[in-house]
Amino acid sequence: MKTDSGAPISPVSMRGFLRADGRKGIRNVIAVAYLVECAHHVAREIAWPFRDQDVHLIGFPGCYPNGYAQRMMEALCTHPNVGAVLLLSLGCESFDKYGLAHVIRQSGRPVETVVIQASGGTRASIAEGQAWVRAQLPVLAAQEPVPMGVEELIVGTVCGGSDGTSGITGNPAAGRAFDQLVGEGAACIFEETGELIGCEHIMASRAVTPELGVILEESVAKAARYYATLGYGSFAAGNADGGLSTIEEKSMGAYAKSGSSPIAGLIKPGDRPPRGGLYLLDVVPDGEVRFGFPNINDTAEIAELIACGSHAVLFVTGRGSVVGSAISPVVKICANPETYRRMADDMDVDAGRILAGEATLDEVGREIRDLVVSLGHGRRTKSEELGHREFVLTYKSFEPIGPACLPAA
Amino acid sequence: MMEAERRQDHEHDERVILLGPDDNVVVVRRRIDAGSLVRIGGRDVSQPKDIPLGHKLASRSxxxxxxxxxxxxxxxxxxADIGPGEHVHVHNMKSDYTATHTLDEARARHGDVP
Structure with a gap:
């Protein structure tokens, strides 16, 4: 088998954990999820002793109900990389723990809810939760993985701590990896419409239908309005230290992550790509500006990519981000060769070789694609090995996507 | 990028890269030290300060x-008017969308982190 560029595709030997809905996970995680900040400490104490056994902490801090947060938690707790879920409730918060537990149970996963006020407080709840996790571990360990193809993968991409090298090495290399993965039938998701400002017309011309093109342009216009109201672009001070002068410049670099495949659809957090292809994730809330910045940091974006089913997330950094994530592995692609030399322990891919002429975009793109596939047969990313399990979920509001967002194949 | 690089004529220093034929800036791909001469558009331009990786220089006026x-x-x-070879950044260009937030003022006021 050959790719379009004639390069041989390495034999597929991924193995996945089969879920009741037919999806497969490349990890078998126990998610410990707090449903309000008041339950966070108890949840963390439960998960901490098992941190090297893929027991991950996620949660929602708010006490007010929010449809987006509910949907995100449902999508995350039934993510193919998750095998069992322990919910931690204080008892009096507004989060719909009954609905969430129901969705998890319907998905065929073991689920348990510990209510701290009913269980006798902190100490008793930690003991109860740890006993449940301890009982689940051998059950998950006994689950036999099954063969999994590249076409079953969903891969997301994000960039953070960008600098003037991101747009010429790491991002276009991630784009080449996306082109290859899409060519093999996988679904790939790029995002952060606030970092596509200035690229909307070029992007729209890649949509599979004219109607979708209009929707893509509208999503960027919405982001520009939202950020203008807030008074800041999606741009950090360190981006400027790294040579980026404006949001448009950062956007042109970020856009390169999408590669060159046709854009098959627009999805919102918690939506799953219906089939292989390239998708834009619209992360900016709908309606008037509420609840503050669309994504308060990179981790909030990664959580949304994972809620869309991403088995792994490609993270391109120039300045040197160190984050990983709960639930799905994060592949760290370092765009800047000086940063790589300083922080090699945190980086999976040295894309800065491209600047020195030591590797081509295609070579680094293939390396990224092969690395993603290797995660499906046991390989761990640097951030996984270092214990990075960052997670952030805040308030947002979205309208559901319309039929024109996902044109029929 | 490599395609763009191949298109690049020998008018520019090897420490910089022209990404598109119509661009009026080049990107620094190897750190340029203060005082060193950089060939831009066939002319040698002296750099008054260090230019880190990823920053931009004007490729023409x-x-x-x-x-x-x-x-x-x-x-x-x-x-501002920018001469060939000059550093192009937040001091002489601006966004046409939203203003760029930097910590330059805070750093000038309180000093850099050791």
Whole structure:
């Protein structure tokens, strides 16, 4: 088998954990999820002793109900990389723990809810939760993985701590990896419409239908309005230290992550790509500006990519981000060769070789694609090995996507 | 990028890269030390300060108000006249969308982190 560029595709030997809905996970995680900040400490104490056994902490801090947060938690707790879920409730918060537990149970996963006020407080709840996790571990360990193809993968991409090298090495290399993965039938998701400002017309011309093109342009216009109201672009001070002068410049670099495949659809957090292809994730809330910045940091974006089913997330950094994530592995692609030399322990891919002429975009793109596939047969990313399990979920509001967002194949 | 690099004529220093044929900036791909000469548009230009990786230099004269072109696309406007080889950044260009937030003032006021 050959790719379009004639390069041989390495034999597929991924193995996945089969879920009741037919999806497969490349990890078998126990998610410990707090449903309000008041339950966070108890949840963390439960998960901490098992941190090297893929027991991950996620949660929602708010006490007010929010449809987006509910949907995100449902999508995350039934993510193919998750095998069992322990919910931690204080008892009096507004989060719909009954609905969430129901969705998890319907998905065929073991689920348990510990209510701290009913269980006798902190100490008793930690003991109860740890006993449940301890009982689940051998059950998950006994689950036999099954063969999994590249076409079953969903891969997301994000960039953070960008600098003037991101747009010429790491991002276009991630784009080449996306082109290859899409060519093999996988679904790939790029995002952060606030970092596509200035690229909307070029992007729209890649949509599979004219109607979708209009929707893509509208999503960027919405982001520009939202950020203008807030008074800041999606741009950090360190981006400027790294040579980026404006949001448009950062956007042109970020856009390169999408590669060159046709854009098959627009999805919102918690939506799953219906089939292989390239998708834009619209992360900016709908309606008037509420609840503050669309994504308060990179981790909030990664959580949304994972809620869309991403088995792994490609993270391109120039300045040197160190984050990983709960639930799905994060592949760290370092765009800047000086940063790589300083922080090699945190980086999976040295894309800065491209600047020195030591590797081509295609070579680094293939390396990224092969690395993603290797995660499906046991390989761990640097951030996984270092214990990075960052997670952030805040308030947002979205309208559901319309039929024109996902044109029929 | 490599394609763009091949297109690049020998008018520019090997420490910089022209990403698109219509660009009026080049990107520094190897750190340039203060005082060193950098060949831009066939002329040697002295750099008054260090230019780190990923930063931009004007590849020709740019007039105040003119668009800055990188990757063949506008990435903002010049806020001053810029000479060939000059550092192009937040001090002489601005976004046409939202203002750029930096910590330059805070750093000047309180000093850099040791």
């Amino acid at each position: 740019i007039r105040r108000g003119e668009k800055i072109i990188k990757y063949g696309a506008p990435i903002g406007s010049a806020t």
